[in-house]
Amino acid sequence: MKPNFKPSILVLEDGTYFKGWSSPSPYTVTGEVVFTTGITGYQEIITDPSYAGQIIIFTSPEIGNTGTNDEDNESSQSNCAGIITRNFCYSPNNWRMKKDLSSFLNQEKIPFFYGIDTRILTQHIRTVGAINGCMSNEVLDKQTLLKKLKDTPSMKGLDLVQQVTSPKPYSWTTMIDPAWNFYSTNKTSQAAEKLIVVLDCGVKYNILRYLATYGFEIKVMPASSSAKDILSHNPDGILLSNGPGDPSAVTYLKQTLQSIFQKRIPVFGICMGHQIISLALGGETFKLKFGHRGINHPTGIFQKIEITSQNHGFAVNAESFDDPDIQITHYNLNDFTVAGLAHKTLPIFSVQYHPEASPGPHDAKFFFDIFHKMVVTQTH
Structure with a gap:
C-alpha cells in the first residue's frame, strides 16, 4: 500500500534545490550527498555503517522491488542520514521478503525523498563534487535550510x-x-x-x-x-x-x-x-x-x-x-x-x-x- 505523499525539498549547500515527495513522518536532516551506482543490494547499502552521516542517491531508477528480509542487513541499525530515489516499488515480490522497503525505512527511522530526476542530481554531484545537503518535509523554505547547512560540518576532518x-x-x-x-x-x-x-x-x-x-x-x-x-x-x-x-x-x-x-x-x-x-x-x-x-x-x-x-x-x-x-x-x-x-x-x-x-x-x-x-x- 502506498503511504500518504508529503511534499519535501532537498537543498544543497551551493543553493541548488529539488522538490519531491516523502513519507508522512516529519523530518529535517543534513548530511553529505553522495551517489551509488549499484542496481542491486539496496538493503545492504542502507545498513552499511560506512554511509553514516550521508544522504544516499540511488542512481537505479527504482528500488524496493524485492522488499527487505531478515538476513541481508550489514549492521544492527541503519546509520545513513537519508536516501533519495527516483521511484519506490510498493508492490514488491520475493520469497525471502518480510516487509516492503518503505515499511523498513519507517521502522529504521530513515527519511526518504523521491519523485525527482536523480540523473540530473547525480550529474550535478559529479560536476561540483559531494557536498552537504538538507532534506526536509517540515520546512520547505530554501533560505531557511541553507542557513541550517552553514552549521553542518564538512566530511573532511570528521571522525565518524x-x-x-x-x-x-x-x-x-x-x-x-x-x-x-x-x-x-x-x-x-x-x-x-x-x-x-x-x-x-x-x-x-x-x-x-x-x-x-x-x-x-x-x-x-x-x-x-x-x-x-x-x-x-x-x-x-x-x-x-x-x-x-x-x-x-x-x-x-x-x-x-x-x-x-x-x-x-x-x-x-x-x-x-x-x-x-x-x-x-x-x-x-x-x-x-x-x-x-x-x-x-x-x-x-x-x-x-x-x-x-x-x-x-x-x-x-x-x-x-x-x-x-x-x-x-x-x-x-x-x-x-x-x-x-x-x-x-x-x-x-x-x-x-x-x-x-x-x-x-x-x-x-x-x-x-x-x-x-x-x-x-x-x-x-
Missing part, C-alpha cells in the same frame, strides 16, 4: 568511527549461508583455534561471516581499543574493517597500529582499514571529488583485473610513501587511485574495496584466502 564502532568487545560465530559456502573442510580445520581480532571502524556483517566460515574464532573490538588490550587476547591475525568519515581524523587507531606492526601479526585492512594502515605506514589520504560507490569498479595491475564493490570518499596518495618496502598492488582502473597495497617484509596488506562484496561481485574474495594462509602459517 566513534558513532558506529561497537561500545564493547563481542564474539561472532555466524557463517555464510551454507548454500553459498565455498570453503573447504581443510581450510576450516587449519583455521580452528586461530583467533582473529576485528577492529570495528563500522564493520559490515559479511566480513565477519567470511571469517567465521573459515573456522576462525572472532573477537570484535572497539576501534578505540589500545594496543595493550588487543594484544592481551594473543590474536593470530588482526583485521581492520570499513567505516565512515575521514581516516586522517582517526589518529588513535593509527597510533595503535604503529605499536602492533612490529609484533609481526598478520594484518588485513578493508576500505577505511586500508586507509588507516596506509597512514600508519607513513602515507597520506585525500578526499575524492565524489567518491567511489558502486559494484562494478575495475581494479588491478599488470593487465589483470577484478570487478569490485566499492564505497569510499577518501583515497590514499600513492606518492606519499617514502618506505621502499611498501608496494602498491592494485589501482582503481577508472581513475588510477590506490586500491591495494602490501608490505614486503611485514605481514601487512590492505585493499580499498570490499572483497566480501555485499552487494557485488566475488572476484576479490581470494583476499580472504591470502589472509587465511598468512594466519595459519605465521611464525611470529
Whole structure:
C-alpha cells in the first residue's frame, strides 16, 4: 500500500534545490550527498555503517522491488542520514521478503525523498563534487535550510568511527549461508583455534561471516581499543574493517597500529582499514571529488583485473610513501587511485574495496584466502 505523499525539498549547500515527495513522518536532516551506482543490494547499502552521516542517491531508477528480509542487513541499525530515489516499488515480490522497503525505512527511522530526476542530481554531484545537503518535509523554505547547512560540518576532518564502532568487545560465530559456502573442510580445520581480532571502524556483517566460515574464532573490538588490550587476547591475525568519515581524523587507531606492526601479526585492512594502515605506514589520504560507490569498479595491475564493490570518499596518495618496502598492488582502473597495497617484509596488506562484496561481485574474495594462509602459517 502506498503511504500518504508529503511534499519535501532537498537543498544543497551551493543553493541548488529539488522538490519531491516523502513519507508522512516529519523530518529535517543534513548530511553529505553522495551517489551509488549499484542496481542491486539496496538493503545492504542502507545498513552499511560506512554511509553514516550521508544522504544516499540511488542512481537505479527504482528500488524496493524485492522488499527487505531478515538476513541481508550489514549492521544492527541503519546509520545513513537519508536516501533519495527516483521511484519506490510498493508492490514488491520475493520469497525471502518480510516487509516492503518503505515499511523498513519507517521502522529504521530513515527519511526518504523521491519523485525527482536523480540523473540530473547525480550529474550535478559529479560536476561540483559531494557536498552537504538538507532534506526536509517540515520546512520547505530554501533560505531557511541553507542557513541550517552553514552549521553542518564538512566530511573532511570528521571522525565518524566513534558513532558506529561497537561500545564493547563481542564474539561472532555466524557463517555464510551454507548454500553459498565455498570453503573447504581443510581450510576450516587449519583455521580452528586461530583467533582473529576485528577492529570495528563500522564493520559490515559479511566480513565477519567470511571469517567465521573459515573456522576462525572472532573477537570484535572497539576501534578505540589500545594496543595493550588487543594484544592481551594473543590474536593470530588482526583485521581492520570499513567505516565512515575521514581516516586522517582517526589518529588513535593509527597510533595503535604503529605499536602492533612490529609484533609481526598478520594484518588485513578493508576500505577505511586500508586507509588507516596506509597512514600508519607513513602515507597520506585525500578526499575524492565524489567518491567511489558502486559494484562494478575495475581494479588491478599488470593487465589483470577484478570487478569490485566499492564505497569510499577518501583515497590514499600513492606518492606519499617514502618506505621502499611498501608496494602498491592494485589501482582503481577508472581513475588510477590506490586500491591495494602490501608490505614486503611485514605481514601487512590492505585493499580499498570490499572483497566480501555485499552487494557485488566475488572476484576479490581470494583476499580472504591470502589472509587465511598468512594466519595459519605465521611464525611470529
